Amino acid sequence: MPLPLYLLALAVFAMGTSEFMLAGLLPDIAADLDVSVGTAGTLTSAFAVGMVVGAPLVAALARNRPGRGTLLAFVLVFSAAHVAGAVTGSFTVLFATRVVAALANAGFLAVALTTAAGLVPADRKGRALAVLLSGTTVATIAGVPGGSLLGAAFGWRATFWAVAVLCLPAALGILVGIPARRARAGGAGGPALRSELARLGSPRLILVMLLGALVNAATFGSFTFLAPLVTDTAGLAKPWISVVLVLFGAGSFAGVTLAGRLADVRPGAVVAVGGSLLLAGWPALALLAAYPVALLGLVCVLGALSFAVGSTLITRVLYEAAGAPTMAGAYATAALNVGAVAGPLVAAAAIGAGGNRGPLWASGALVLVALAVAVPFRGVVVAARSGG
Known part of the structure; x- marks a missing residue:
């Protein structure tokens, strides 16, 4: 894989760390800025919604600008937003910086996905995407726990400074x-924005975006509520939360790496086998969560399966949106983040019905819906090289 892919992955690592790091910082932020923890929690929602809205909007605005300059601008804006967040004493300003950071993150990822696909031959998009998304999985392994430790030692503002410097x-x-x-992904004489937006009328593209969103919703729904599962259900001490998150991240890294080698040539097999195992795996974790050994092992396996299936489906979005060269990355980013927004909401509702294990049952149900939708249209997922 070309070196520029790994440089893009480094930026994705910094952005992924920022996206997930607030889970361990909210109490300190709330106390420092004199707001409730619930109010501080809206910072997470602001970032997620900004990602969903920002991906297509920012990609459309940046489509006629040089890709290198656009990527650089997004990274610098993202860094500046964290500097502003680190020095402010106002929750309102901090909230605004999270929205700005999310827009920059969404725009960067949308352009980076398209750029990554353009750096490799047409039949290696899956491997390129795996390298890019490895930045996110490494963030869950090292960045998020590291940010949590840094925040505990020096305060939450230190974590914001670290992301800005990174x-x-x-x-x-x-x-x-x-x-x-x-x-420019589209190049001179490329399709007009109206033509690229018209690709959203393709049933094949809508299908793979929906499947990607459903699988990602299952992933982030349970990931968001792993902490109470570790401490309350399994009865482990709080330090084990970081261990579980690292195991999930390590599995995610392995899954996205393996899927990168198969997503271009055997996407149907990855989705069928991985999806079926996820359908069994989430309920299995719900049933065995009280047993620490089973919890630790299944979390790693489910991280691998979730990211293998999810990244394969996002690769399919790029193939199906081949007629929209400057907007394909935005469509893939939107599919990812619709799931990241919807999953925790579904999981939170499931907690009310089923306690700490509720999110796991909800994840199983979301995977079941995805497979039920995919089966009648499995040819869309299997056609790895059709390009839509």
């Missing part, structure tokens, strides 16, 4: 490593 080598790498000749 963006700088990524920005330099983009400036030096992304070829200028890949300035």
Whole structure:
């Protein structure tokens, strides 16, 4: 894989760390800014909604600008938003910085997905996407626990400063490593924005976006509520929460890496086998969560399966949106983040009905819906090289 892919992944690592790090910082933020923990929790929602709205909007606005310059601008804006968040004493300002950071993150990921696909031959999009998304999985392994420890030692503002600084080598790498000749995904004479938006009328594209959103909703629904499962259901001490998150992240990294080698040539097999195992795996975790050994093992396996299936479906979005070269990444990003928004909401409702295990049952149900939708249209997922 070309070096620029790994430079893009470094930026995704910084952004992924920021997206997930608030889970361990909310109590300190609430106390420092004199708001309730519930109010502080809206910072997470602001970021997620900003990602969903921002991906297509920002990608559309940036479509006629050079890809390298656009990626650099997004990284620098993301860094600046964290500097502003680190120094503010106002919750309103901090909330605004999270929205700005989310818009920059969404725009970056939308352009980066398209750029990554353009850096490799047409039949290796899956492997390119795996490298890019490895930045997110490494963030769950190292970035989020590291940010939590940094916040505990030096305060939540230190974590914001760390993310801002981490963006700088990524920005330099983009400036030096992304070829200028890949300035625009669509290129001169490429399709008009109206034509690219019209791709959203394709039933095949809508289908794979829906499947990606459902699987991602299942993933993030349970991921969001792993902490009470560890401490209350399994009876483990709080430090084990970080261990479980690292195991989930390690599994995610393995899953996305393996899927990267199969998503271009055997996507149907990845979705069918991985989806079936997820359908059994989430309920199995719900039944065995009280047993620490089973919890630790299943969390790692489910992380691998979730990201293997999810990244394969997002790769299919890029194939099906091949006629929308500057907006394909935005469609993939939107599918990812619709799931990231909807999953925790469904899981939160499931807690009221089924306690700490409720999110796991909800994840199983979401996977069941995805497979039920996919079966009649399995040819869309299997056609790896059709390009839509």
